[in-house]
Amino acid sequence: MCWNNRGACVDINECVEKNACGNHQRCINTNGHFRCESLLQCSAGYKSTADGKSCTDISLEYTDITLAGDFNSNLLSESHLVDNFKSLDIDECESGEHNCGEYQICRNRNGGYVCTCPIGHELKRLSSGGNTCVDINECSQDQRVCPSTAHCFNTIGSYYCECKAGFQKKADNNNNTQCFDIDECSVIPGLCQQKCVNFWGGYRCTCDPGYQLGQDNRTCNDINECDVHKDYKLCMGFCINTPGSYQCSCPRGYLLSADGNTCRDIDECATNSIHQVCTGRNDICTNTRGSYKCTTINCPYGYAIDSDQKNRCRQNTNFCEGEECYTQPSAYTYNFITFVSKLMIAPEGRTIFTLRGPLWYDNIDFDLKIVRIQATSNIKRATGMHFDTLKNNNQVNVLLKKSLEGPQDIELELSMTVFTNGMPRGKSVAKLFLFVSQHTF
């Protein structure tokens, strides 16, 4: 009994609150108290032992499991002798006088009999009042009967353990059968195509760098790096997928750099070049990305190559007479400009050539025209929209306004005329050769 927080007196259920009775006793809660009642029912001539586990005769001691037993023995007085005891005993199990349930085992005892359950069974009280024996499900007990590496299977009267997948039975040093990890990697040769990693309860296949594990979790498939990383260019030139890796290669006219992906242009025009191109007397070699251009300077009639400047044709002085000299170009210069294909151009344009005239004339006039374009039909050809001129006093800048697609060769002519008192006093022409190469690098 105790007082609750409102001052009322309430009963404590000792049977629930604490383990008030022994294992073989039934706890009965009463108002303000409790009592323990022995589950053991001993018949006349027998009494419960001190621990309450068994019934004992005054003159005999035995400790059979008698929890399940109902003694229906003959009444025996305490004064009987042991010898008489034996002679007087009736085997109730034999005679069928016992009261054991269908699944119980009857065991005869001196002065009575006991009903026990087969191994692996436990007693169950039936609602009708009798007892029966039911199988113990060892697999659902709190205490594990099988190791964590095994599955438990209940059977009537017993149970068995079966190793889980990845484990197998093997006797240990104490000859206890236990479930040990199977080293699949060594037990099954060729289980994994490339690498096998054993671990407790399983295994895993892994692949060499450049490969990925297939759907079957054992074969290794090459990673096509060229395809997987196509948005992030692995190679400046071409990407070639190889088993376990990839390789870069470059178009003709380039060499693959030591870094394995950059393409470096071969300068065919370099004097130490092994290519030996443009060997003609009036040839001018222009190196382009991925190639080169050879331009032979053929001066117009009345002009000859300047001995000081190979890219310049000068008017033969004795050819020109009087006013005519002022409207005829005094010289032609040949200028070579190279671009890669689709070069990004800022909206304000990009200066590709600058021509300066003498300062002492009243006025200078510039004129730009497209002379020739060489490109295959699938290439977007340059138009007047691509170019512009920007004049500043005696100087003019030729601007590229839009990106150009290669390969294409464009020949432009920029002529400059100088004036004094509104009269032309001289002229020169700059020929611009624009070589747009095939690739963007």
Ligand SMILES: [Ca+2]
């Ligand atoms: Ca069982």
Ligand SMILES: [Ca+2]
């Ligand atoms: Ca394993």
Ligand SMILES: [Ca+2]
């Ligand atoms: Ca690959």
Ligand SMILES: [Ca+2]
């Ligand atoms: Ca080149």
